[in-house]
Amino acid sequence: MTDKPVFTKADALASSEKVHNLAGMAKFWSWRYIILRRISQIAILMLFFGTAHWGWQVAKDVPLLIGNLSASKFIGLIPLTDPFAALQIFLTGHVLQKESLIGAAVVLGIYLLIGGRMFCAWACPVNMVTDAAGWLRDKIGIQPIFHLPRTLRYFILVATLVITVISGLAAFEWVSPIGMAHREIIFGLGMGFTALLAIFLFDLLILKNGWCGHLCPLGAFYSLVGKTALLRVRFDTHTCTHCGECAKICPEPQVLNLKKLDERGYVFSGECSNCGRCTPICPEGSLKFDFKPLIRSHNMQASVHADAIAVQRRTR
Amino acid sequence: MAEKGPGGLNPSRRDFLVKMAQGAALAGTGGLLWDYILRSEARAAPYALRPPGALAEDDFNAACIKCGQCVVDCPPQILKLEPAGGALPIGTPFYDARTGPCIMCPDIPCMKACPTGALSPELKKIEDARMGLAVIDIENCLSYKGLRCEICHRECPLKGKAITLETHPRQTSKHAMFIPLVHSDACTGCGICEKACPTEIAAIRILPHKLVQGKIGEHYRLGWTFDTQITEDFKQAPQAAPSSTPEPGGKPGGMDYLNEGGL
Numbered sequence: 117m118t119d120k121p122v123f124t125k126a127d128a129l130a131s132s133e134k135v136h137n138l139a140g141m142a143k144f145w146s147w148r149y150i151i152l153r154r155i156s157q158i159a160i161l162m163l164f165f166g167t168a169h170w171g172w173q174v175a176k177d178v179p180l181l182i183g184n185l186s187a188s189k190f191i192g193l194i195p196l197t198d199p200f201a202a203l204q205i206f207l208t209g210h211v212l213q214k215e216s217l218i219g220a221a222v223v224l225g226i227y228l229l230i231g232g233r234m235f236c237a238w239a240c241p242v243n244m245v246t247d248a249a250g251w252l253r254d255k256i257g258i259q260p261i262f263h264l265p266r267t268l269r270y271f272i273l274v275a276t277l278v279i280t281v282i283s284g285l286a287a288f289e290w291v292s293p294i295g296m297a298h299r300e301i302i303f304g305l306g307m308g309f310t311a312l313l314a315i316f317l318f319d320l321l322i323l324k325n326g327w328c329g330h331l332c333p334l335g336a337f338y339s340l341v342g343k344t345a346l347l348r349v350r351f352d353t354h355t356c357t358h359c360g361e362c363a364k365i366c367p368e369p370q371v372l373n374l375k376k377l378d379e380r381g382y383v384f385s386g387e388c389s390n391c392g393r394c395t396p397i398c399p400e401g402s403l404k405f406d407f408k409p410l411i412r413s414h415n416m417q418a419s420v421h422a423d424a425i426a427v428q429r430r431t432r
Numbered sequence: 433m434a435e436k437g438p439g440g441l442n443p444s445r446r447d448f449l450v451k452m453a454q455g456a457a458l459a460g461t462g463g464l465l466w467d468y469i470l471r472s473e474a475r476a477a478p479y480a481l482r483p484p485g486a487l488a489e490d491d492f493n494a495a496c497i498k499c500g501q502c503v504v505d506c507p508p509q510i511l512k513l514e515p516a517g518g519a520l521p522i523g524t525p526f527y528d529a530r531t532g533p534c535i536m537c538p539d540i541p542c543m544k545a546c547p548t549g550a551l552s553p554e555l556k557k558i559e560d561a562r563m564g565l566a567v568i569d570i571e572n573c574l575s576y577k578g579l580r581c582e583i584c585h586r587e588c589p590l591k592g593k594a595i596t597l598e599t600h601p602r603q604t605s606k607h608a609m610f611i612p613l614v615h616s617d618a619c620t621g622c623g624i625c626e627k628a629c630p631t632e633i634a635a636i637r638i639l640p641h642k643l644v645q646g647k648i649g650e651h652y653r654l655g656w657t658f659d660t661q662i663t664e665d666f667k668q669a670p671q672a673a674p675s676s677t678p679e680p681g682g683k684p685g686g687m688d689y690l691n692e693g694g695l
Binding site for chain 1: 459
């Protein structure tokens with residue numbers, strides 16, 4: 117044949133572009149959870165802000181979502197209350213009205229199902245600040261000044277409740293940078309951003325994951341709530357190569373203790389915030405979101421499958 | 433047996449006790465500091481004008497969840513949440529009467545929006561709200577200078593009850609005066625008078641009751657305001673009172689006296 121070569125330079129460029137596009141898509145796909153989390157966090161802020169400032173409503177005089185993360189009302193019907201704030205107010209001796217009790221029960225019910233610390237990674241506005249600080253810290257490569265135990269947050273949680281009883285004021289709600297940030301984004305600026313700045317600098321320069329991973333009593337509260345959650349990260353021990361990529365990126369690496377994960381078959385610690393950093397980064401796909409009741413049967417099947425492969429290898 | 437350290441103590445036990453003491457010291461100092469921050473934040477509460485139905489200061493501070501639903505549901509949009517670092521307790525709702533007074537919605541939407549009961553649903557009528565009390569600076573009130581102002585009286589939603597006018601007739605070297613008087617048994621503290629006051633800095637202002645209201649004490653017995661044995665003694669017997677009912681004869685006696693030219 118005297119035809120021109122089949123593969124021209126133009127084709128090569130086109131195909132390389134295609135590969136690049138695929139790589140871009142793959143990269144985008146591996147960032148899916150972080151993108152979804154940012155969308156979720158910003159959307160929650162926007163729903164509150166839009167209802168407060170632009171009068172967003174689902175029908176006439178039925179506001180979409182009024183209030184803030186402490187307490188709110190969805191479509192004029194469903195009350196939502198921060199259960200930790202409600203607990204503190206209860207401890208001041210104030211008898212809460214039915215509406216806020218129902219709201220606290222609704223929120224508690226949701227997080228009992230999907231994992232308490234889903235709040236931290238998917239709803240809390242401070243998470244955007246601490247994620248940014250953590251990312252920058254890794255880029256620059258800053259060494260920690262000191263270490264704090266991650267159990268410190270549980271002591272702070274207990275202190276919150278004790279001080280609430282002593283002072284008669286909801287101890288965390290009065291100093292919470294989460295509340296400050298949220299209120300001031302929705303209802304007007306004050307000095308609350310300085311608290312966010314302080315958290316950013318603390319996480320960036322002093323202690324990695326300092327606020328969310330060591331200090332925040334709301335995170336501690338939700339860690340306890342999340343112990344029984346149904347939405348968990350499944351761990352497939354047969355495909356895991358112990359490369360450690362997951363623990364490198366995890367903001368709460370103590371939850372990825374592989375030995376313990378092997379026994380249970382999933383990330384069982386309430387401290388896991390279901391942020392989804394580990395699932396796309398795992399090169400073997402050993403970590404995947406799943407519902408707890410399904411995990412056992414999946415892992416059984418995987419185990420049978422792995423055994424079969426092993427038998428095949430031996431008999432070959 | 434374990435060997436004894438200094439002071440005859442078991443070293444591991446000594447370490448444990450020291451650790452416990454250190455932990456307790458850390459918790460104690462941290463807790464004290466935290467408690468101090470809370471109390472100093474709550475200290476400014478007496479200066480805040482709260483939405484209608486707000487519980488008493490300490491109870492309100494305890495109960496308010498700082499959600500801002502009252503702020504969103506306020507029709508004239510006068511409520512604000514105090515930002516961090518402000519003069520009032522953090523995150524709690526308040527209004528500034530001079531720039532935005534409460535318009536006293538009869539259905540009290542802010543109170544209905546409150547999920548915790550910090551704005552108490554026991555408030556059934558907005559007229560019963562006691563957000564603050566109007567206080568007049570008589571040195572700067574135009575009415576006290578003899579000018580016909582009385583704007584506060586005219587604008588008052590409970591005019592005639594919360595603010596009344598007292599007239600002082602003209603005296604030598606003094607104007608006649610129409611003086612506004614505030615009555616605490618009717619004033620809700622809405623602040624419409626403060627908004628309307630034409631002086632450069634309002635001469636009638638809303639202040640929390642605690643800052644302006646006195647109390648005479650139970651031991652004062654104002655004898656002339658209620659019946660005692662003494663006032664009974666000085667009272668004329670009811671039958672001795674001049675009666676205007678017609679005499680059995682026909683005309684009233686007093687009329688006769690005047691009309692018959694007996695003067």
